[in-house]
Every structure is written in C-alpha cells, then in structure tokens.
Amino acid sequence: xxxxxSAVRVAVITGGSQGLGKALAREFLLAGITTIVDAxxxxxxxxxxxxxxxxxxxIAIPGDVADKRHAHELxxxxxxxxxxxxxxxxxxxxxxxxxxxxxxxxxxxFQRLFQVNxxxxxxxxxxxxxxxxxxxGNPVIxxxxxxxxxxxxxxxxxxxxxxxxxxxxxxxxxxxxxxTAIRVLVADPGxxxxxxxxxxxxxxxxxxxxxxxxxxxxxxxxxxxxxEPYQRIRVPGMVSA
Amino acid sequence: MNAAAITGPxxxxxxxxxxxxxxxxxxxxxxxVTNRARSTHTHAHFxxxxxxxxxxxxxxxxxxxxxxxxxxxxxxxxTELNLHVATAIDRRLWIAEPRGAATPGEVLQLxxxxxxxxxxxxxxxxxxxxxxxFDLPAAMYAYLMEHGAPIRYGYVTEVFPLSDxxxxxxxxxxxxxxxxxxxxFTPGVLRTLRRHGVGIATITLHCxxxxxxxPERPTIERYSVPPExxxxxxxxxxxxxxxxxxxxxVLRALExxxxxxxSVASQGWTDLIIDERYRxxxxxxxxxxxxxxxxxxxxxxxxxxxTTALEGAYREAAAAGYYQHEFGxxxxxx
Numbered sequence: 400x401x402x403x404x405s406a407v408r409v410a411v412i413t414g415g416s417q418g419l420g421k422a423l424a425r426e427f428l429l430a431g432i433t434t435i436v437d438a439x440x441x442x443x444x445x446x447x448x449x450x451x452x453x454x455x456x457x458i459a460i461p462g463d464v465a466d467k468r469h470a471h472e473l474x475x476x477x478x479x480x481x482x483x484x485x486x487x488x489x490x491x492x493x494x495x496x497x498x499x500x501x502x503x504x505x506x507x508x509f510q511r512l513f514q515v516n517x518x519x520x521x522x523x524x525x526x527x528x529x530x531x532x533x534x535x536g537n538p539v540i541x542x543x544x545x546x547x548x549x550x551x552x553x554x555x556x557x558x559x560x561x562x563x564x565x566x567x568x569x570x571x572x573x574x575x576x577x578x579t580a581i582r583v584l585v586a587d588p589g590x591x592x593x594x595x596x597x598x599x600x601x602x603x604x605x606x607x608x609x610x611x612x613x614x615x616x617x618x619x620x621x622x623x624x625x626x627e628p629y630q631r632i633r634v635p636g637m638v639s640a
Numbered sequence: 641m642n643a644a645a646i647t648g649p650x651x652x653x654x655x656x657x658x659x660x661x662x663x664x665x666x667x668x669x670x671x672x673v674t675n676r677a678r679s680t681h682t683h684a685h686f687x688x689x690x691x692x693x694x695x696x697x698x699x700x701x702x703x704x705x706x707x708x709x710x711x712x713x714x715x716x717x718x719t720e721l722n723l724h725v726a727t728a729i730d731r732r733l734w735i736a737e738p739r740g741a742a743t744p745g746e747v748l749q750l751x752x753x754x755x756x757x758x759x760x761x762x763x764x765x766x767x768x769x770x771x772x773x774f775d776l777p778a779a780m781y782a783y784l785m786e787h788g789a790p791i792r793y794g795y796v797t798e799v800f801p802l803s804d805x806x807x808x809x810x811x812x813x814x815x816x817x818x819x820x821x822x823x824x825f826t827p828g829v830l831r832t833l834r835r836h837g838v839g840i841a842t843i844t845l846h847c848x849x850x851x852x853x854x855p856e857r858p859t860i861e862r863y864s865v866p867p868e869x870x871x872x873x874x875x876x877x878x879x880x881x882x883x884x885x886x887x888x889x890v891l892r893a894l895e896x897x898x899x900x901x902x903s904v905a906s907q908g909w910t911d912l913i914i915d916e917r918y919r920x921x922x923x924x925x926x927x928x929x930x931x932x933x934x935x936x937x938x939x940x941x942x943x944x945x946x947t948t949a950l951e952g953a954y955r956e957a958a959a960a961g962y963y964q965h966e967f968g969x970x971x972x973x974x
Contacts (some may be wrong), residue, residue, distance in 0.1 A: 407764070433760070433764075448745060449745070452744050452745060456760050456761070456764045457744070457759075457760055458759045458760045458771050459759065460732075460733060460759075460773060468730075468731065471730060472729070472730040472731070472732065472733050475729045475730045475733065476729055476730070476733060476771060478729075478909060479727075479729045479735065479762070479771070479860055479909070480762065481860070481911050
C-alpha cells in the first residue's frame with residue numbers, strides 16, 4: 400500500500416494534565432512520540448501543556464472521556480496522523496470522596512465510576528482498533544488498573560469493581576485480538592504521590608508513595624517490551640501472572 | 641523528489657480571475673489534449689471537451705463544494721494574519737494553516753468572538769499545517785459562511801464571490817479549495833457529453849489546502865465513493881470504456897477505494913500518495929488543471945504520463961499562452 404502513514408509514532412493518553420498521565424506524556428514526548436492528551440479541567444490542562452510542550456509534539460484537547468464525541472476526537476487526531484501506536488486509558492475517577500462503603504454507594508456514583516473507568520476505555524478501544532490495525536509494528540493498548548481490582552479493601556468496592564471490569568474486558572480483548580499485532584497491557588502503577596491518591600487517602604505519608612515520574616519511566620519501558628498478546632504488570636517491572 | 645524539474649522555466653502565467661470575468665465563458669478556457677499512446681498534443685477549447693470522449697466512457701466528477709475557508713485572525717499582540725481552515729478532523733478539531741509563523745499553544749482571536757488554539761504541527765519537520773482547536777459560536781460551516789472568504793493566493797488580486805469557486809457539480813460543502821479541474825464544465829458541455837453517450841458519476845473528496853510553497857507530501861483528505869459510482873467504474877472498464885477522472889481529487893478518491901483491482905464503495909480519510917511509482921487501477925484518463933512545478937500535483941501527473949510527455953505538454957501550453965491555476969486552462973491526458 401502506497402500510503403503516507405508517518406514514521407513518527409503516535410500515542411493517546413487520557414487524563415494527561417496531572418499525575419501518571421502527565422508524567423507518561425513527558426516520557427513519550429522525550430522518545431519522539433507525537434502525544435495526544437486530554438483532561439476534563441482545561442485550566443489544569445493548559446498548565447500541563449505549558450510544562451510539556453517543550454519536550455515534543457503535543458496535542459492537547461480538553462474534554463471528558465465519558466463524552467463519546469470527545470473520545471472520538473482524540474482517536475481522530477491520531478487517525479489524521481495515519482497511525483496509533485499506543486493508547487493509554489489512564490483517566491479514572493474515584494466516583495466520590497471520601498470513598499463510600501458498598502452500603503453507602505449511590506447509583507449515581509456507581510454509574511459515573513463505570514462510565515469513566517469502563518465504558519470510556521471501551522469506546523476508545525473500539526474507535527482505536529481500526530487505526531491500530533493498520534499501524535506498523537506492535538500497537539499497544541494500555542489500561543491502567545489498581546490493586547483494588549483484585550484485593551478487597553473496605554470502601555474501594557465501587558472503584559475496585561470498575562477496575563476489575565476493565566481488567567476482564569482487557570483479557571477478553573486480548574483473546575479477540577489473537578493473531579493481530581496489537582498487544583494489551585494492564586498496568587497497576589501502585590501507590591503514587593498523585594492528587595487522586597491524596598483524594599482517596601488524604602493522610603498517606605508522601606514519603607512512602609512513588610513519584611509518578613518514576614512510575615511513568617518504568618511503564619514506558621514495559622510498553623516498549625510487551626511481547627505477549629496480554630500482560631498484566633505491576634509498575635515498576637514485576638510481572639504478575 | 642525533484643518535482644521542480646518538470647516545468648522550471650516553463651511555468652505558465654497564472655490566471656488572476658475566473659474566465660467569465662476575463663470576457664470568456666467558463667467553458668471558453670483552453671483545453672490541451674495529450675495522447676500518451678500517440679505522443680501528441682492537441683489544442684482545443686473546453687466547450688469541445690466531449691469531442692475527445694467516446695460512447696461508453698465514464699466521466700467521474702467531485703461533488704465537493706468549496707467553503708469560504710479563509711478567516712481573518714488576530715494574535716495576542718494585535719497583529720493580523722489569515723487562517724485557512726483545511727480539513728475537519730472532528731467537530732472542534734481541524735487541520736488549519738496559519739498564513740504566518742505559529743507557536744504551539746498560540747491562541748488566535750477570530751471574528752464574531754471565535755477562537756482558535758494552534759495545537760501542534762501535523763509534521764514537526766514542516767510546520768505548515770497545524771492541528772487547531774476551534775471555539776466558535778456556531779458550527780464550522782455556518783460560521784465560515786458568515787465570517788469566511790474563499791482562500792486566495794497572491795496571483796488572484798481581487799476578491800471574488802464564493803459562487804466563482806463552485807463547480808457545476810458542487811453539492812457537499814467541505815473543500816477548503818475548489819476542486820478546480822471541473823470548473824469549466826457548463827450545462828452545455830454536459831448536454832453534449834450525454835449526447836455522445838458518456839456517463840457521469842460522482843465521488844466526494846474534500847480538498848484541503850494545496851502545497852504551493854514546498855514539495856510536501858499530500859495530507860489526509862475526507863472522501864466518499866458511493867456504491868453506484870464503484871459499480872459504474874467496474875462496468876465501464878469491463879465493457880472496454882474509459883474512466884475519465886475530472887481532477888486529481890477524483891483520482892485520489894477512486895484509487896483509495898479499490899480492492900484487488902475492483903472499485904468498491906468506501907468512505908473515510910485517505911492518505912494515499914499517487915506518484916510515478918504508483919500503478920493506477922481505476923482511471924484511464926485524467927482531466928486536470930495546470931499547476932506549477934513544486935506542487936504535489938505534479939507527482940500525481942507522473943502516474944499518468946512520463947516526464948517527457950509532461951514536459952512536452954507544458955512546452956506546448958507555454959508556447960500557446962495557456963494560464964495556470966484554479967481559474968486557468970485545463971489539460972486532458974488520455
């Protein structure tokens with residue numbers, strides 16, 4: 400096929416204005432990857448863009464991943480560049496803080512949790528596959544998860560259920576992508592010093608939390624070295640099952 | 641790519657105004673017919689176009705309508721520049737060309753309280769076309785109809801109405817620049833074609849902005865090839881008729897919509913590059929304008945004719961006083 404898909408790799412990261420998403424965007428940009436990020440809060444996104452832009456070719460689009468039309472916008476930007484090498488479903492919500500017990504979990508919170516943490520990644524994946532199928536090399540879908548998906552922590556029921564759902568979707572997706580070059584990576588970044596962590600556990604000792612920059616570096620390494628159709632990793636490094 | 645070598649000193653003078661504003665009819669422009677097999681060049685006028693087609697041939701045209709895609713924009717320091725809106729990626733996100741240097745993240749004020757944020761260049765090595773996020777008080781098409789003007793380059797010295805930038809086939813708004821090869825068609829020419837037994841089918845391809853300044857790769861464009869057209873193309877070719885693409889946009893759409901040598905219906909974006917290495921599968925003849933040297937246009941022509949034939953054609957055209965560009969004369973390569 401005599402088409403013009405660019406030699407420059409392209410990544411989409413949802414939730415790129417802070418924490419792991421922002422740190423990962425910087426890693427990608429440093430590696431020469433054109434990086435498309437979004438964030439719900441455009442003031443914070445502007446600040447992140449200001450910080451990240453010197454590192455490379457950054458496309459920042461404000462919007463909520465749960466808004467289908469916005470999700471398509473992100474992938475369409477990649478499609479316009481002719482390829483999508485990495486999709487990172489990083490944007491997540493805790494639903495409400497302080498985290499409620501199952502007993503206290505409202506339908507509204509539960510719905511928002513699944514909209515942002517499950518349905519939005521599914522939409523993005525659905526829309527990305529077409530362009531990923533024609534991207535050279537091994538495109539990677541990265542879904543950010545949490546140990547709350549497998550461990551039973553009090554008050555983490557709603558969030559944990561949404562991440563467990565995302566993990567299961569990821570496993571099935573990998574089965575369905577068998578025979579294609581597309582890889583699925585589920586990554587648990589552990590406890591990082593991020594706003595999300597502060598919201599969830601306000602009294603955690605920052606000294607015991609990982610710097611998202613380190614996690615991002617390790618995650619980028621992992622993304623470069625995914626060889627299996629499906630992998631679940633704990634960042635940094637350790638492969639669990 | 642050494643596209644400049646084709647014309648060099650033979651660059652034709654540019655048509656600065658539409659034919660009908662130069663005292664001739666739309667179909668009164670010159671028509672140069674290059675026959676590749678016979679290595680001949682014939683001079684005619686466009687009103688005689690049908691004479692060069694045969695019964696059973698199929699003419700495929702682009703029904704994209706031109707948008708008034710040039711906006712006056714103001715930088716934060718108060719200086720003004722034009723912003724050419726090229727290709728829709730999504731509802732807020734477009735590919736656009738600021739006609740002047742741009743900085744990533746730069747916010748441009750647009751008429752009617754519109755705003756454009758220049759995000760990032762499509763190609764960091766050649767930062768001419770930019771992903772641009774628009775905040776507009778209305779949908780883009782409506783907004784452009786109110787505040788935009790047709791894109792105009794230096795050789796067009798006057799502002800002409802949008803209707804001067806529409807071909808007779810224009811139906812679907814979306815082109816930043818007119819698909820100009822079909823501009824000379826008139827109802828009279830269409831009647832003669834029908835009388836000659838030539839079929840007409842349409843595709844849609846929304847033209848982005850042309851790359852006059854640098855020999856860049858063509859960018860992505862939105863297109864659609866409907867099932868009726870794909871079917872007609874296949875039927876005509878099977879029956880030994882010729883498919884005549886009215887413009888390189890038509891060629892790009894048709895060639896983007898072919899599978900194992902069979903024309904199929906499809907739509908989406910195309911990033912297909914047609915150049916001298918490309919083997920055409922859908923079209924046998926091309927109607928096109930004259931466009932100077934560096935334009936990517938020349939790459940496409942090389943898929944149709946070798947450099948000698950093209951140089952010969954440009955020499956003939958130059959000697960006979962042809963004009964180039966969107967309001968200029970046209971060239972049929974059979």
